[in-house]
Amino acid sequence: xxxxxxxxxxxxxxxxxxxxxxxxxxxxxxxxxxxxxxxxxxxxxxxxxxxxxxxxxxxxxxxxxxxxxxxxxxxxxxxxxxxxxxxxxxxxxxxxxxx
Amino acid sequence: xxxxxxxxxxxxxxxxxxxxxxxxxxxxxxxxxxxxxxxxxxxxxxxxxxxxxxxxxxxxxxxxxxxxxxxxxxxxxxxxxxxxxxxxxxxxxxxxxxxxxxxxxxxxxxxxxxxxxxxxxxxxxxxxxxxxxxxxxxxxxxxxxxxxxxxxxxxxxxxxxxxxxxxxxxxxxxxxxxxxxxxxxxxxxxxxxxxxxxxxxxxxxxxxxxxxxxxxxxxxxxxxxxxxxxxxxxxxxxxxxxxxxxxxxxxxxxxxxxxxxxxxxxxxxxxxxxxxxxxxxxxxxxxxxxxxxxxxxxxxxxxxxxxxxxxxxxxxxxxxxxxxxxxxxxxxxxxxxxxxxxxxxxxxxxxxxxxxxxxxxxxxxxxxxxxxxxxxxxxxxxxxxxxxxxxxxxxxxxxxxxxxxxxxxxxxxxxxxxxxxxxxxxxxxxxxxxxxxxxxxxxxxxxxxxxxxxxxxxxxxxxxxxxxxxxxxxxxxxxxxxxxxxxxxxxxxxxxxxxxxxxxxxxxxxxxxxxxxxxxxxxxxxxxxxxxxxxxxxxxxxxxxxxxxxxxxxxxxxxxxxxxxxxxxxxxxxxxxxxxxxxxxxxxxxxxxxxxxxxxxxxxxxxxxxxxxxxxxxxxxxxxxxxxxxxxxxxxxxxxxxxxxxxxxxxxxxxxxxxxxxxxxxxxxxxxxxxxxxxxxxxxxxxxxxxxxxxxxxxxxxx
Numbered sequence: 113x114x115x116x117x118x119x120x121x122x123x124x125x126x127x128x129x130x131x132x133x134x135x136x137x138x139x140x141x142x143x144x145x146x147x148x149x150x151x152x153x154x155x156x157x158x159x160x161x162x163x164x165x166x167x168x169x170x171x172x173x174x175x176x177x178x179x180x181x182x183x184x185x186x187x188x189x190x191x192x193x194x195x196x197x198x199x200x201x202x203x204x205x206x207x208x209x210x211x
Numbered sequence: 212x213x214x215x216x217x218x219x220x221x222x223x224x225x226x227x228x229x230x231x232x233x234x235x236x237x238x239x240x241x242x243x244x245x246x247x248x249x250x251x252x253x254x255x256x257x258x259x260x261x262x263x264x265x266x267x268x269x270x271x272x273x274x275x276x277x278x279x280x281x282x283x284x285x286x287x288x289x290x291x292x293x294x295x296x297x298x299x300x301x302x303x304x305x306x307x308x309x310x311x312x313x314x315x316x317x318x319x320x321x322x323x324x325x326x327x328x329x330x331x332x333x334x335x336x337x338x339x340x341x342x343x344x345x346x347x348x349x350x351x352x353x354x355x356x357x358x359x360x361x362x363x364x365x366x367x368x369x370x371x372x373x374x375x376x377x378x379x380x381x382x383x384x385x386x387x388x389x390x391x392x393x394x395x396x397x398x399x400x401x402x403x404x405x406x407x408x409x410x411x412x413x414x415x416x417x418x419x420x421x422x423x424x425x426x427x428x429x430x431x432x433x434x435x436x437x438x439x440x441x442x443x444x445x446x447x448x449x450x451x452x453x454x455x456x457x458x459x460x461x462x463x464x465x466x467x468x469x470x471x472x473x474x475x476x477x478x479x480x481x482x483x484x485x486x487x488x489x490x491x492x493x494x495x496x497x498x499x500x501x502x503x504x505x506x507x508x509x510x511x512x513x514x515x516x517x518x519x520x521x522x523x524x525x526x527x528x529x530x531x532x533x534x535x536x537x538x539x540x541x542x543x544x545x546x547x548x549x550x551x552x553x554x555x556x557x558x559x560x561x562x563x564x565x566x567x568x569x570x571x572x573x574x575x576x577x578x579x580x581x582x583x584x585x586x587x588x589x590x591x592x593x594x595x596x597x598x599x600x601x602x603x604x605x606x607x608x609x610x611x612x613x614x615x616x617x618x619x620x621x622x623x624x625x626x627x628x629x630x631x632x633x634x635x636x637x638x639x640x641x642x643x644x645x646x647x648x649x650x651x652x653x654x655x656x657x658x659x660x661x662x663x664x665x666x667x668x669x670x671x672x673x674x675x676x677x678x679x680x681x682x683x684x685x686x687x688x689x690x691x692x693x694x695x696x697x698x699x700x701x702x703x704x705x706x707x708x709x710x711x712x713x714x715x716x717x718x719x720x721x722x723x724x725x726x727x728x729x730x731x732x733x734x735x736x737x738x739x740x741x742x743x744x745x746x747x748x749x750x751x752x753x754x755x756x757x758x759x760x761x762x763x764x765x766x767x768x769x770x771x772x773x774x775x776x777x778x779x780x781x782x783x784x785x786x787x788x789x790x791x792x793x794x795x796x797x798x799x800x801x802x803x804x805x806x807x808x809x810x811x812x813x814x815x816x817x818x819x820x821x822x823x824x825x826x827x828x829x830x831x832x833x834x835x836x837x838x839x840x841x842x843x844x845x846x847x848x849x850x851x852x853x854x855x856x857x858x859x860x861x862x863x864x865x866x867x868x869x870x871x872x873x874x875x876x877x878x879x880x881x882x883x884x885x886x887x888x889x890x891x892x893x894x895x896x897x898x899x900x901x902x903x904x905x906x907x908x909x910x911x912x913x914x
Contacts, residue, residue, distance in 0.1 A: 207888030
């Protein structure tokens with residue numbers, strides 16, 4: 113199976129994830145989209161590893177998963193702290209640094 | 212005493228400084244009088260001593276300290292110090308003008324006349340000016356003393372610049388003293404104030420002074436020196452043209468100072484000043500300065516016969532012209548003023564015909580009787596409480612005995628009645644004129660007749676006949692105080708006997724003509740050197756050949772003319788008093804012309820003054836609109852450019868600065884939109900940026 117298929121899917125996933133991060137207002141949904149981007153990257157790594165018969169991609173995928181987990185935990189902690197303050201998860205409200 | 216020559220002009224100057232600074236308000240009136248009169252008295256005494264020493268020159272020590280003695284010419288020069296060190300002249304010798312005072316017989320005569328008569332007038336002024344407030348009294352004596360100092364500088368000056376200082380100085384004092392009553396009007400008819408009269412005198416004088424300066428400079432250029440004797444010594448080598456031109460230019464100055472035609476106009480208006488001023492300045496001293504200068508420069512004039520002719524003609528014309536005007540004046544002082552102009556004409560005419568001694572003789576006798584006439588007039592005016600119109604006088608003889616008597620003596624003297632002084636001096640002039648030109652003699656004789664006539668008129672209308680004034684004035688009539696009458700008496704004695712030192716040889720063969728002998732060192736030398744028939748020596752030689760009988764006959768004729776004038780005056784004004792009115796009626800046009808002084812002032816006004824004032828107005832306009840316009844224009848221009856600059860600064864420079872601000876503001880308004888505070892928009896920007904960068908990278912690097 114040509115590696116391009118996997119790359120295109122990964123690209124699509126990444127684009128959807130990034131657009132979601134940019135557009136969705138719900139913080140939790142944003143985090144989910146970030147997970148989506150990360151997973152797309154994972155897929156890209158694994159696809160290249162499979163095509164080149166090397167282990168580098170696989171290892172890197174592990175690292176990314178670890179970081180993603182940690183980052184998801186921290187992100188959720190921030191969302192909970194934010195929610196406690198303002199009883200909403202709408203990120204459009206967090207604009208005190210605007211002009 | 213000769214080494215004290217410098218003291219003579221200095222003493223009155225000290226009096227001027229003291230009275231000028233302290234006299235008005237600080238010093239009591241008596242001190243002012245003593246200072247004012249005392250300095251002149253001292254000057255007179257020093258002059259006496261100096262003149263006495265002059266006669267004894269051979270006996271004196273040779274060249275005492277600072278003096279240069281020239282025994283042959285009977286002259287002593289004292290140089291006090293260098294005034295203008297002028298540097299090397301064209302021939303290498305150092306030129307300088309020093310403060311030099313010279314005394315010779317001519318200046319001796321002038322010195323004694325000026326200080327002597329001056330002293331008498333100062334004493335008279337103490338009485339005449341007594342009603343004045345202290346400030347004015349002090350000012351008057353200060354000015355009088357300054358005048359004496361200047362006149363003495365003029366008389367004693369050994370070089371032309373020193374003489375000129377005195378010349379200008381007396382002109383200045385004349386202005387100060389004529390305009391003494393600076394806040395009073397003078398002539399209702401012409402609207403002249405006393406200050407205007409003073410200005411008129413000074414300005415007319417200045418016109419003459421211009422001629423004097425030009426002549427002086429011409430002589431300097433030709434002779435290389437300004438010392439009088441230095442110039443006179445070179446007269447032979449200067450050439451006829453230079454001598455004539457310089458003589459005529461100096462004569463212009465003389466016309467101004469001695470009031471000859473056409474510059475005589477200031478003297479009648481000078482009567483605006485107090486009467487002692489008229490006596491001192493305009494009868495005895497200042498006006499005679501012109502005659503003195505011409506006698507001083509006698510060799511110069513003798514080298515310029517054409518100039519002498521001009522001088523003689525002008526003098527003769529003035530003598531006659533002024534006498535005709537004096538006939539019809541009603542102000543006592545104006546009559547005397549025109550009489551002065553006329554007598555000055557005689558002196559000038561004498562100089563013109565070469566009779567220098569006669570001119571100086573008449574100068575001296577005229578000083579006596581004219582000063583006396585003016586002081587007497589002052590006495591009359593004082594008694595009449597300020598009235599000066601003779602038509603409102605009359606019969607004052609019995610109220611003012613001393614004034615009356617002395618005035619009569621003076622009147623006879625000026626008319627030329629034997630044996631008073633005026634007879635001798637005037638007759639000598641007429642005799643010399645007869646020798647030169649019968650026509651000039653005729654003019655002089657006519658003038659003499661008129662002189663006798665108008666003096667008789669004046670005398671009769673003031674002191675005789677009906678009293679034409681009111682009782683109010685009569686109550687105030689009183690003879691003047693002794694301070695005023697004593698000088699009158701002294702002058703009367705001098706007027707009577709003053710001529711006896713100059714009795715011509717023809718009249719009294721045994722008695723020498725002392726005056727002529729005294730002045731001979733001054734004039735005979737010149738005449739002998741330039742024996743052109745005009746010098747006194749030549750005339751004396753000439754006179755020997757003329758029969759004595761002719762001279763005696765002329766003397767008798769002069770007496771007859773004078774007596775006839777007096778007789779006619781008596782007829783016109785005493786015996787048949789309606790005669791003058793009848794004559795005036797029958798010759799109305801001529802009468803009107805003469806009474807209005809031949810309209811000389813009006814002619815001058817029309818021809819000279821009006822264009823001059825127009826020129827002044829034009830100059831003023833030019834100054835105000837063009838010169839000031841340029842200056843103001845520069846100001847406005849600066850203002851305009853400054854406005855432009857301000858505009859530039861405000862709108863362009865500041866505009867640029869503000870533009871920067873606006874630009875930043877606008878740009879920041881744009882860029883502020885980026886700071887939404889919303890993290891997602893930041894993230895959007897990041898993604899877009901990455902996308903662009905990667906695209907650019909991928910597209911520019913060839914696959």
